Amino acid sequence: MKRLFFLLTLLFFTSQTLAEDVHYHIVVGGLSCPFCVYGVEKKLKNLDGVMDIESELETGEFFVKVEDGASLSEETIEELVSKAGFTLVTFEAIVLED
Amino acid sequence: MRPAGALASLIILLAPVHAPAAPITFSTALPVGEGKFINREQLVFTRSGDDPGNNGLVIDVDALVSVLAYGASEKLALFATLPYLKKELRQSGGVRRSSKGLGDLTIFGRYTLFQRDGIGRTLRIGAIAGIKAPTGDDDETDALGRLPIPLQSGTGSWDSFIGVVASSETLRGGFHSQLTYQAKTAANNFEAGDVSRLDLSWQRRVWPRALQPSSDAFVYGVLEANIIHSRKSTVSGQVNDNSGGTTIFITPGIQYASKKLILEAAIQIPVYQDLNGTALENDYVLRAGFRVNY
Numbered sequence: 001m002k003r004l005f006f007l008l009t010l011l012f013f014t015s016q017t018l019a020e021d022v023h024y025h026i027v028v029g030g031l032s033c034p035f036c037v038y039g040v041e042k043k044l045k046n047l048d049g050v051m052d053i054e055s056e057l058e059t060g061e062f063f064v065k066v067e068d069g070a071s072l073s074e075e076t077i078e079e080l081v082s083k084a085g086f087t088l089v090t091f092e093a094i095v096l097e098d
Numbered sequence: 099m100r101p102a103g104a105l106a107s108l109i110i111l112l113a114p115v116h117a118p119a120a121p122i123t124f125s126t127a128l129p130v131g132e133g134k135f136i137n138r139e140q141l142v143f144t145r146s147g148d149d150p151g152n153n154g155l156v157i158d159v160d161a162l163v164s165v166l167a168y169g170a171s172e173k174l175a176l177f178a179t180l181p182y183l184k185k186e187l188r189q190s191g192g193v194r195r196s197s198k199g200l201g202d203l204t205i206f207g208r209y210t211l212f213q214r215d216g217i218g219r220t221l222r223i224g225a226i227a228g229i230k231a232p233t234g235d236d237d238e239t240d241a242l243g244r245l246p247i248p249l250q251s252g253t254g255s256w257d258s259f260i261g262v263v264a265s266s267e268t269l270r271g272g273f274h275s276q277l278t279y280q281a282k283t284a285a286n287n288f289e290a291g292d293v294s295r296l297d298l299s300w301q302r303r304v305w306p307r308a309l310q311p312s313s314d315a316f317v318y319g320v321l322e323a324n325i326i327h328s329r330k331s332t333v334s335g336q337v338n339d340n341s342g343g344t345t346i347f348i349t350p351g352i353q354y355a356s357k358k359l360i361l362e363a364a365i366q367i368p369v370y371q372d373l374n375g376t377a378l379e380n381d382y383v384l385r386a387g388f389r390v391n392y
Binding site: 027034038059083084 | 128267314
């Protein structure tokens with residue numbers, strides 16, 4: 001039983017180490033105050049797989065972290081940003097491998 | 099019929115409180131995201147007591163104006179405005195009459211005609227159009243009989259308005275303007291004069307002075323101007339020469355904006371009043387309220 005627990009624990013950490021850490025770098029135009037940022041953040045949070053969002057008002061940047069296996073498409077984000085009342089400037093997927 | 103001269107002014111002062119965004123005394127072209135709600139509540143204290151007729155006439159109107167904005171699409175936003183009003187008229191000789199109740203419901207839409215976005219900046223122009231329904235009580239009475247028109251919570255009339263609104267905003271502040279025309283209709287043998295108005299708002303971020311990555315709330319200094327021209331009203335088809343005219347307000351204010359909440363306060367000071375006959379002049383309009391981002 002002890003050996004089984006050890007093997008399962010090792011398997012868990014191995015899978016974590018090999019997982020790809022996917023982030024998305026999104027730049028939005030038209031944001032001029034914190035009240036505007038919230039509208040975009042709220043729509044991003046409602047997307048499946050989105051874990052965490054950080055925003056930078058001055059540059060219009062959003063850093064979005066998604067769950068393992070989840071992904072976002074530029075078309076989806078462009079539509080989302082447009083529905084929030086703003087304009088998508090750039091969309092970039094960043095894959096970090098540990 | 100002197101108090102009737104104040105009616106149009108009071109309605110005009112309350113009606114612009116239908117905006118979910120930047121200016122304090124009027125609307126904006128800034129977006130309401132699709133499927134999103136914004137609620138605005140504003141207390142408006144209006145005093146009209148500069149009586150050219152020397153009868154010591156004073157009318158106070160205290161209002162809580164509730165506004166709900168909804169983003170129907172990325173370009174179309176819908177707004178509903180409903181005031182709760184408490185009105186009091188005082189006159190020399192100890193005459194005192196009052197009323198309170200829900201006022202008229204205003205529903206309008208704003209469609210974005212032009213939008214140009216950049217990093218930290220936006221320029222938008224929109225068209226607005228709406229109607230005011232006679233939902234408020236317009237036949238209130240007291241011990242002295244039927245209350246005069248300015249004291250009724252509702253006007254009894256279906257009114258409409260059209261206009262154009264423009265907003266240019268950056269991270270340092272913004273400039274907003276609105277031009278509207280309100281067409282009045284008759285009710286209870288009274289028809290308020292149509293109203294044309296031009297509103298301007300200039301905002302400057304005063305805190306934080308320099309943006310930091312952690313900056314998630316701003317404080318703005320606000321300066322607005324409202325130029326309002328009202329045509330003469332008619333009573334039983336006869337023009338009331340003691341009504342209508344032009345008023346210009348200068349409005350300093352302050353606004354705190356965070357991601358979910360905006361707090362704001364302003365005082366509208368009449369710096370120019372060219373009113374017809376003995377129409378009651380305005381002393382001030384004090385506004386304070388908040389907006390919540392859902």
